[in-house]
Amino acid sequence: MSTITGKRLALGGAVLALLIILPLVVASPFGQHVMILTFMFAMCGVAWNLMGGYAGMFSFGQVAFFGIGAYTSSFLLLTFNISPWFGLVAGGVIASLLAAAIGYPCSNLRGHYFAIASIAFGEIIRIVFNNWQTVGAAEGLTIPMMKESLANFMFHSSKLPYYYIMLAFLLLAVAVCYWVSTSKMGYYLRAIKEGHDIAQVLGVNVVRYRLYAIMISAFLTAMAGTFYAQYILYIDPESVMILAISVQIVLVAMLGGANTVLGPVVGAAILITLSEYSRAWLGYKGTGVDMIAYGTLITIISMYLPNGVWGSIISLTERGK
Amino acid sequence: MEQLVQQLVNGLLIGLVYSLLAIGLTLIWGVMNVLNFAHGEFLMIGMFMSYWLYALAGVDPLFSIPVNAVALFLLGMFIYRYIISKVMQGPALAQLVVTFGISIFIANFAALIWTPNFRSIEHTLLSGTWDISGIKLSIPKFVTSIGSVVTSCGVFWFLRNTRTGKAILAVEMDREAALIMGINTDRINSLSFGIGSALVGVAGALLATHYYIYPFVGGTFGLTCFCIVALGGFGSIEGAFIAGILVGVVQTLGGYIFNPAYKLAIVFAMYLITVWIRPQGLRGW
Numbered sequence: 001m002s003t004i005t006g007k008r009l010a011l012g013g014a015v016l017a018l019l020i021i022l023p024l025v026v027a028s029p030f031g032q033h034v035m036i037l038t039f040m041f042a043m044c045g046v047a048w049n050l051m052g053g054y055a056g057m058f059s060f061g062q063v064a065f066f067g068i069g070a071y072t073s074s075f076l077l078l079t080f081n082i083s084p085w086f087g088l089v090a091g092g093v094i095a096s097l098l099a100a101a102i103g104y105p106c107s108n109l110r111g112h113y114f115a116i117a118s119i120a121f122g123e124i125i126r127i128v129f130n131n132w133q134t135v136g137a138a139e140g141l142t143i144p145m146m147k148e149s150l151a152n153f154m155f156h157s158s159k160l161p162y163y164y165i166m167l168a169f170l171l172l173a174v175a176v177c178y179w180v181s182t183s184k185m186g187y188y189l190r191a192i193k194e195g196h197d198i199a200q201v202l203g204v205n206v207v208r209y210r211l212y213a214i215m216i217s218a219f220l221t222a223m224a225g226t227f228y229a230q231y232i233l234y235i236d237p238e239s240v241m242i243l244a245i246s247v248q249i250v251l252v253a254m255l256g257g258a259n260t261v262l263g264p265v266v267g268a269a270i271l272i273t274l275s276e277y278s279r280a281w282l283g284y285k286g287t288g289v290d291m292i293a294y295g296t297l298i299t300i301i302s303m304y305l306p307n308g309v310w311g312s313i314i315s316l317t318e319r320g321k
Numbered sequence: 322m323e324q325l326v327q328q329l330v331n332g333l334l335i336g337l338v339y340s341l342l343a344i345g346l347t348l349i350w351g352v353m354n355v356l357n358f359a360h361g362e363f364l365m366i367g368m369f370m371s372y373w374l375y376a377l378a379g380v381d382p383l384f385s386i387p388v389n390a391v392a393l394f395l396l397g398m399f400i401y402r403y404i405i406s407k408v409m410q411g412p413a414l415a416q417l418v419v420t421f422g423i424s425i426f427i428a429n430f431a432a433l434i435w436t437p438n439f440r441s442i443e444h445t446l447l448s449g450t451w452d453i454s455g456i457k458l459s460i461p462k463f464v465t466s467i468g469s470v471v472t473s474c475g476v477f478w479f480l481r482n483t484r485t486g487k488a489i490l491a492v493e494m495d496r497e498a499a500l501i502m503g504i505n506t507d508r509i510n511s512l513s514f515g516i517g518s519a520l521v522g523v524a525g526a527l528l529a530t531h532y533y534i535y536p537f538v539g540g541t542f543g544l545t546c547f548c549i550v551a552l553g554g555f556g557s558i559e560g561a562f563i564a565g566i567l568v569g570v571v572q573t574l575g576g577y578i579f580n581p582a583y584k585l586a587i588v589f590a591m592y593l594i595t596v597w598i599r600p601q602g603l604r605g606w
């Protein structure tokens with residue numbers, strides 16, 4: 001047993017070392033941009049997994065938390081000149097509180113009803129922000145230019161700092177997800193997924209643990225949102241609050257393998273790379289050919305790889321033992 | 322006051338169309354527990370078919386109803402047979418996501434071949450408005466609603482009075498029991514998907530008489546329909562009918578009283594509040 005964990009640690013360390021060196025080898029800005037986006041969506045996918053993969057709450061409204069993270073830090077910076085690092089935490093807290101506020105009344109919803117409720121929630125948030133003058137309504141917010149430094153969470157000369165910050169965020173998300181999945185809470189969540197009523201009868205406080213999962217997920221997703229705002233330096237409801245982002249997050253988790261800690265990371269590596277490069281090659285004419293390819297890809301994945309790449313690999317190795 | 326009644330009438334008119342769309346969606350949901358996210362895109366296809374029949378052959382949208390119904394029935398069966406049925410044995414998440422893929426594909430494909438421009442049918446058999454003591458009643462909208470109600474009633478009748486219809490209801494109630502009774506559940510699945518899509522085809526032809534036609538028209542209709550179906554309750558045809566009218570009226574009145582920009586948000590909020598109080602929807606069990 002200990003040798004297996006030792007091997008795993010060594011393997012993990014090697015992958016991490018590779019990821020640290022990788023941007024030094026891939027020097028093209030576009031390549032680095034794709035890697036940063038990959039980490040960002042991997043983080044959102046890992047966060048989604050806590051709700052969807054473990055507890056069976058298929059959320060299609062993650063973009064609300066993402067957007068709130070982006071808007072909170074940007075609004076605080078613009079209006080009160082508060083550091084984005086503080087905004088990062090504030091956004092996470094606000095997203096978690098909102099998640100609790102919406103998650104509590106939804107605690108009896110299952111399956112499709114939960115999925116539709118999450119879409120409804122995400123769309124309400126989008127519509128409100130689209131009409132809310134204080135946060136720029138449909139025009140959005142432009143993050144002011146500041147001196148390049150870690151304290152300002154802003155870098156102009158190179159994408160490398162963004163890369164390493166996002167990598168650190170992703171590691172944090174993976175660590176949280178790993179901790180949850182091996183703790184009592186992880187078992188409770190899986191029990192809820194397998195049988196909501198049975199878990200309740202066996203003494204699992206279903207409402208509370210579902211809420212915990214939603215809140216942790218919201219906090220991590222909001223962190224990714226703040227990162228996006230500081231990275232792109234411009235946000236509006238159409239770029240950080242649309243349903244398509246929620247769907248992308250679900251797909252990342254599903255393609256990699258829901259219910260596994262590293263699945264979403266693998267999923268993001270495949271899906272984001274594919275979609276960014278297909279957009280660069282096919283999408284420049286604005287004909288939507290890249291979106292047609294994307295739709296086809298989703299359909300094919302659900303038909304032929306419903307357990308995800310990483311999920312399939314894990315079940316293969318486990319069968320081999 | 323007159324304005325309020327006017328809005329009430331408008332809400333009722335659009336609500337009856339919602340009912341027809343939602344009945345198609347809930348039939349599919351109830352029978353095979355699949356949420357068809359491409360429902361709105363099927364509607365868009367129906368509208369475009371009416372448009373092209375009009376633009377190329379001069380066929381009035383009203384006469385394209387049967388053509389649309391048959392074409393979308395076949396399209397629905399095709400998509401069930403070659404995509405949905407393959408996913409139904411898989412995990413629940415894949416069943417949810419697959420129709421998303423189909424909807425993205427259809428909408429963008431339509432935008433590619435027909436351009437994303439807005440179109441409309443200019444001269445139909447129906448035009449003008451009736452003025453009933455100050456309340457304006459647009460004739461195409463009125464006929465659309467009547468057509469929707471007639472079609473909805475037709476579906477009720479079909480489900481209650483024909484052998485196939487009763488078989489669909491039986492599968493909806495208990496799939497295993499229906500299978501034991503000798504009902505070919507796979508055939509019923511495929512039929513329900515076809516019928517659900519055909520209803521959208523009818524609605525598409527009716528809406529084409531007065532609504533803007535563009536590749537992404539399905540998005541808003543689709544999302545609204547999900548709320549209606551869930552509001553009405555799992556697979557409940559009556560529930561979908563009532564919820565459709567309710568959503569139409571609340572949306573129009575809400576938009577009039579508060580702010581038209583929040584129309585959709587009001588529908589979603591109504592859904593959230595309803596499922597909070599009654600997690601199984603209005604007529605679900």
